[in-house]
Amino acid sequence: xxxxxxxxxxxxxxxxxxxxxxxxxxxxxxxxxxxxxxxxxxxxxxxxxxxxxxxxxxxxxxxxxxxxxxxxxxxxxxxxxxxxxxxxxxxxxxxxxxxxxxxxxxxxxxxxxxxxxxxxxxxxxxxxxxxxxxxxxxxxxxxxxxxxxxxxxxxxxxxxxxxxxxxxxxxxxxxxxxxxxxxxxxxxxxxxxxxxxxxxxxxxxxxxxxxxxxxxxxxxxxxxxxxxxxxxxxxxxxxxxxxxxxxxxxxxxxxxxxxxxxxxxxxxxxxxxxxxxxxxxxxxxxxxxxxxxxxxxxxxxxxxxxxxxxxxxxxxxxxxxxxxxxxxxxxxxxxxxxxxxxxxxxxxxxxxxxxxxxxxxxxxxxxxxxxxxxxxxxxxxxxxx
Amino acid sequence: xxxxxxxxxxxxxxxxxxxxxxxxxxxxxxxxxxxxxxxxxxxxxxxxxxxxxxxxxxxxxxxxxxxxxxxxxxxxxxxxxxxxxxxxxxxxxxxxxxxxxxxxxxxxxxxxxxxxxxxxxxxxxxxxxxxxxxxxxxxxxxxxxxxxxxxxxxxxxxxxxxxxxxxxxxxxxxxxxxxxxxxxxxxxxxxxxxxxxxxxxxxxxxxxxxxxxxxxxxxxxxxxxxxxxxxxxxxxxxxxxxxxxxxxxxxxxxxxxxxxxxxxxxxxxxxxxxxxxxxxxxxxxxxxxxxxxxxxxxxxxxxxxxxxxxxxxxxxxxxxxxxxxxxxxxxxxxxxxxxxxxxxxxxxxxxxxxxxxxxxxxxxxxxxxxxxxxxxxxxxxxxxx
Numbered sequence: 187x188x189x190x191x192x193x194x195x196x197x198x199x200x201x202x203x204x205x206x207x208x209x210x211x212x213x214x215x216x217x218x219x220x221x222x223x224x225x226x227x228x229x230x231x232x233x234x235x236x237x238x239x240x241x242x243x244x245x246x247x248x249x250x251x252x253x254x255x256x257x258x259x260x261x262x263x264x265x266x267x268x269x270x271x272x273x274x275x276x277x278x279x280x281x282x283x284x285x286x287x288x289x290x291x292x293x294x295x296x297x298x299x300x301x302x303x304x305x306x307x308x309x310x311x312x313x314x315x316x317x318x319x320x321x322x323x324x325x326x327x328x329x330x331x332x333x334x335x336x337x338x339x340x341x342x343x344x345x346x347x348x349x350x351x352x353x354x355x356x357x358x359x360x361x362x363x364x365x366x367x368x369x370x371x372x373x374x375x376x377x378x379x380x381x382x383x384x385x386x387x388x389x390x391x392x393x394x395x396x397x398x399x400x401x402x403x404x405x406x407x408x409x410x411x412x413x414x415x416x417x418x419x420x421x422x423x424x425x426x427x428x429x430x431x432x433x434x435x436x437x438x439x440x441x442x443x444x445x446x447x448x449x450x451x452x453x454x455x456x457x458x459x460x461x462x463x464x465x466x467x468x469x470x471x472x473x474x475x476x477x478x479x480x481x482x483x484x485x486x487x488x489x490x491x492x493x494x495x496x497x498x499x500x501x502x503x504x505x506x507x508x509x510x511x512x513x514x515x516x517x518x519x520x521x522x523x524x525x526x527x528x529x530x531x532x533x534x535x536x537x538x539x540x541x542x543x544x545x546x547x548x549x550x551x552x553x554x555x556x557x558x559x560x561x562x563x564x565x566x567x568x569x570x571x
Numbered sequence: 572x573x574x575x576x577x578x579x580x581x582x583x584x585x586x587x588x589x590x591x592x593x594x595x596x597x598x599x600x601x602x603x604x605x606x607x608x609x610x611x612x613x614x615x616x617x618x619x620x621x622x623x624x625x626x627x628x629x630x631x632x633x634x635x636x637x638x639x640x641x642x643x644x645x646x647x648x649x650x651x652x653x654x655x656x657x658x659x660x661x662x663x664x665x666x667x668x669x670x671x672x673x674x675x676x677x678x679x680x681x682x683x684x685x686x687x688x689x690x691x692x693x694x695x696x697x698x699x700x701x702x703x704x705x706x707x708x709x710x711x712x713x714x715x716x717x718x719x720x721x722x723x724x725x726x727x728x729x730x731x732x733x734x735x736x737x738x739x740x741x742x743x744x745x746x747x748x749x750x751x752x753x754x755x756x757x758x759x760x761x762x763x764x765x766x767x768x769x770x771x772x773x774x775x776x777x778x779x780x781x782x783x784x785x786x787x788x789x790x791x792x793x794x795x796x797x798x799x800x801x802x803x804x805x806x807x808x809x810x811x812x813x814x815x816x817x818x819x820x821x822x823x824x825x826x827x828x829x830x831x832x833x834x835x836x837x838x839x840x841x842x843x844x845x846x847x848x849x850x851x852x853x854x855x856x857x858x859x860x861x862x863x864x865x866x867x868x869x870x871x872x873x874x875x876x877x878x879x880x881x882x883x884x885x886x887x888x889x890x891x892x893x894x895x896x897x898x899x900x901x902x903x904x905x906x907x908x909x910x911x912x913x914x915x916x917x918x919x920x921x922x923x924x925x926x927x928x929x930x931x932x933x934x935x936x937x938x939x940x941x942x943x944x945x946x947x948x949x950x951x952x953x954x955x956x
Binding site for chain 1: 648651654655658659660673674680681682683684685686844845847848851852855876878879880881882883884885886887
């Protein structure tokens with residue numbers, strides 16, 4: 187194998203592919219990336235066996251300034267290789283292998299030799315037969331990920347909750363994540379009928395959607411293919427292969443309150459700042475909990491006394507209506523929920539101190555329809571004050 | 572105690588003082604800062620028993636917008652207090668204590684109560700009798716610190732080597748740091764004769780000079796007072812008290828080679844980049860070592876084969892003269908040494924593969940005199956190739 191390539195462009199794709207590569211792996215070859223040089227371009231592959239990321243560097247793409255001198259393939263240690271490429275002195279570099287799988291990198295006067303492994307020893311990517319390819323709205327789908335995935339569970343005891351639950355309806359997709367203490371749901375419109383969507387629901391691992399969200403560029407055309415136990419996302423020159431999580435996802439729609447006895451409207455940024463202040467004090471105690479005390483239009487945020495002290499703040503609300511209420515919750519969950527909306531007014535609906543509280547935008551914006559909505563649900567913490 | 576103050580200005584001084592405060596302390600009161608309100612201003616004190624930093628917030632300084640309503644003092648947990656001040660919503664805040672040492676912070680609608688400790692329980696700062704106060708050139712003294720202190724030892728087995736050795740001569744100060752593998756020396760001119768300097772040499776703990784370097788502002792007037800076992804640095808509104816390290820500092824002047832058999836001149840930035848590249852590979856091996864091979868004007872940097880591979884690079888030199896030589900050294904030490912000079916040409920003088928190599932500026936700049944010089948010394952590593 188031998189090729190010359192533009193260093194910076196090569197490095198960008200290396201960085202994308204290396205995202206899938208584990209620091210340690212039970213199968214040692216997976217700590218490497220596979221490089222395949224063919225006449226039409228270079229393929230880079232990184233994988234942790236559950237997620238694989240593949241980049242194709244097309245010889246037609248002038249950004250790569252790619253010249254394939256001899257086709258071939260090799261596996262080389264991912265992180266050291268990336269660090270070397272990053273620090274090389276010239277714009278154009280040459281990469282070459284010999285029969286002993288020694289990889290040579292040349293850049294100006296610098297020469298690096300890395301001990302590689304036969305490219306044939308790298309696991310094959312799954313061959314996936316997908317019935318249909320769905321074009322997704324790139325920016326909306328990235329929002330769907332970022333506004334929900336923080337609520338996914340980190341507990342492996344119930345694996346299906348560690349991912350994003352994506353379900354199809356007529357002309358919209360719904361993304362849900364929950365760790366059973368909080369729940370996030372975002373709906374986005376798509377151009378397909380439910381029949382065209384051709385899947386009911388899938389559970390995608392957290393790492394897959396997080397890496398997808400990080401890698402995807404605004405201008406990329408995102409496509410999704412759903413197959414049995416696998417999902418594939420393709421972007422302009424990248425492919426992410428991922429297994430799906432197995433198991434039955436709970437029916438979360440029934441958890442979402444349909445009414446409320448108390449409601450307040452707050453500016454998300456101001457309320458977030460108050461919650462952040464209060465959480466400095468709540469983090470000092472054994473229980474990380476803050477209390478909201480709604481009493482005849484007056485809304486107060488409280489952190490009850492712990493070893494270090496206590497805190498209180500009257501919250502400026504846009505409106506407060508309904509029954510008086512005292513309710514306690516984890517301020518860190520509230521921070522995540524508030525941040526997901528961006529700087530808008532938020533409606534918070536309450537039923538009782540032991541029923542979930544529901545956050546939704548206070549006003550429908552012009553793009554919002556029944557198919558384009560975000561909600562955040564928080565389970566309160568029972569306290570005995 | 573009760574006062575109102577400008578939040579941001581207060582926070583800046585809190586941050587300076589908190590630098591001295593240890594995260595954990597054998598004397599618990601030292602994890603706090605002492606706040607003293609008097610008619611003429613506020614004093615803040617943080618200390619780890621070896622270094623104390625004291626800030627005075629003068630009521631005359633309009634930046635503080637300070638109003639002292641009731642004098643008094645308290646000790647309050649440093650980090651939580653700083654974090655709260657940082658996140659408060661208003662520009663002007665009120666701080667108040669009661670007889671139970673409960674500290675109340677008010678800012679807009681936010682109220683925090685922190686459990687404090689009687690200000691009287693805080694250790695007293697040493698009363699220091701210094702014979703003379705020396706005015707130091709602020710920027711040059713900061714350079715002296717930053718260009719040397721990285722060479723100080725981290726090994727407590729020989730405490731005196733963990734600090735900066737500052738010695739006086741007629742109209743200049745010399746700063747030396749060494750861990751016995753490398754040595755840094757910077758001289759700077761001062762306006763005093765040796766007699767006026769009034770001390771021979773002192774050994775200042777690394778932490779003291781590092782914090783001084785971080786805290787001091789370009790426009791501050793820096794003063795130093797040397798007393799028995801103590802040194803005091805004063806800036807515009809800050810005072811750093813520090814104990815001195817005891818023990819005899821080795822005579823380092825005799826270590827500095829007076830001649831060389833081989834010499835090269837390199838651009839510090841280009842040579843640094845090559846060393847950084849090579850060190851990616853040397854870090855993979857058991858011994859972190861690179862080799863410089865000087866052979867008839869040709870200078871090559873090599874990392875010999877280890878488990879991962881090997882590296883080599885022909886170095887562009889401005890000149891190379893003298894005997895051929897192969898010499899090995901720790902690339903991380905070379906990186907630190909090169910960085911200390913900034914972007915200039917560096918002269919490297921060599922004697923034999925087992926004698927220290929000496930880095931100095933290749934050309935004297937206009938400010939450079941016998942009293943204003945920087946040198947870096949590296950001990951080679953013996954290898955058996």
